[in-house]
Amino acid sequence: MRGLLGIGAFGVAVAMLPLFVTSGYALNAIVMTLYAAALGQAWNILGGFGGQFSFGHAVFFGSGAYAMAVLQVKLGWNAWAALPAALAAGGAVGALVGALSFRYGLRGSYFALVTLAFAEVFRILANTFEFTGAGVGMIVPLKETVADLQPASRAGYLWLILALVLSGLLVSWWLKRSRYGAWLQAVRDDEESAAALGVNAFRVKLAAIIVSGGLMAAGGAFYVQYLHYIDPHIAYGPAVSVEALLGPIIGGMGTVWGPLLGAGALHLLGEATRGLMGDAPGINLVIYGIVLILMVTFLPSGIVGLLRRRLANA
């Protein structure tokens, strides 16, 4: 229950931020940090709790983003109706990728490779067909009404993405204490032993990739509503896949708060480099990559692991 209280307190505190923070720049920074945290939480379900490292989570992100854009622009759906469809699209792609790769027992590097290849196939498809705007991409018209899931203020977007982050926290919290979560972590730690104890590893992993894909697609849907534009490279390119796995690895894989802490730390780091080195292209990611290598080398359990050790020693 303490976990739930913490999540509730975090939600209330962040929801009240727009009362104190009025600068558009700062609000945007908070929104983008929460957005990165949401992507990290989605990855963390499969990668952190389930131990299946995906290098191609963009495949779910892009499918959510494109479902959102195509349904609204080409088929005239209302955004509120398109949102659950986008989530379902991410879950369905998750089911497809998961059913194929887990059925044939792909693990470790092989699983990472196959996710990367799926993202690439979807990128080429989106780049080819008129239906998705091909290489030009799609613009979602600016409407700025809540009825179109486009709040007129940054605060509105903050609440939207906060709702997604809170759902991510709740799912992670549930994984920590539910029977299903125990199965998933058992499969991560030792699949053969878990199977010997009667856990159906295939179904457990399949469920994880579907939930992970659905949440990632929600992140893609948010991206489209917030920035009003999507193209094949943004949707299915490697940048999103890397962004999704950086936060949890730096914050702490398989933990409830890790992705959020990691996203926060990375964002602060990004702001600091921008202050020091100016707005040069690429420099942020150089630093992120170095931090990733250093974390894997010296702090494999992430920020959460570091905090735990400190608390235990104190």
Add this chain to the structure above:
Amino acid sequence: MRRARGSAVLELSILFPSVLNGLTTGAVYALIALGLTLIYGVLHIINFAHGAALMVALYGVYFLHQRLGIDPYLALPIMVPAMFAFGYGLQRFVIGAASHGKDENILLVTLGLAVVLENLALFWFRSDTRTIDTPYTLSTVNILGALISTPKVVAFAGALVAAAVLLLVVGKTDLGRAIRAIAKERQGARLVGIDVDHVFAMSFGIGLACLGAAACFLLPAYYVNPNVGNGFVLIAFTIVVLGGMGSFAGALLGGFLIGVVESVGGLWLGESLGQIGIFLIFIAVLLFRPQGLFGARA
């Protein structure tokens, strides 16, 4: 029927140059894949930084030509040792140190390296696509009526020679014996006195040296920008998986096969959709035959 036969003849006149083109590209793919498969065979890691390392090598060839006026083919004796040293250092001081013996760590560290290298290039050189101009860039060779660009023919021959040298090194030298011993039985190799960390680093160095050679053959007919490696890395993975992880003969044949599939696929489906064939082959092989077409390991 008669009309169908007529169009088949017509298609053959397009198909033949397309297949030849695919074979020349495939030779360079094979060279890139040979480096990757060597690293996999010995270290049992998938080097996600392979594409980024190729990009580094391409920039090396580019600047040697732009600043010092060195012809790309004459840059070979500079680029091959330079990339070898780069690879040796990376494995010895970065990847090896970070691994703690866990495969997931290596996966993430090589991914991190790729991110760092690509974005350093973006930071220094911006995202401009650069090409070089040589006297032979636009010249062609007539092979049985098909016009193939000279740099591609040279690349084909060069890649085959480089592959032969690599096979000799692995097959006939003491280093090669140590590499094969470690690939088979790591603990046993250590017990008989092989310096495993050194051989790991040597293998990684040789793997990247292949990229140094590939870059010299590629650049006269290609371009370089910070993301150029991405296009190659998945293709190289496909070839390695197709040929069987760790198999040299498989990587060579796989390279030619993929080169032809890409070239002919592009002819039928267009430039953009043509590449999809490669990734579908990749996914299908990973799922249904992960030991590859020529690999024996189940």
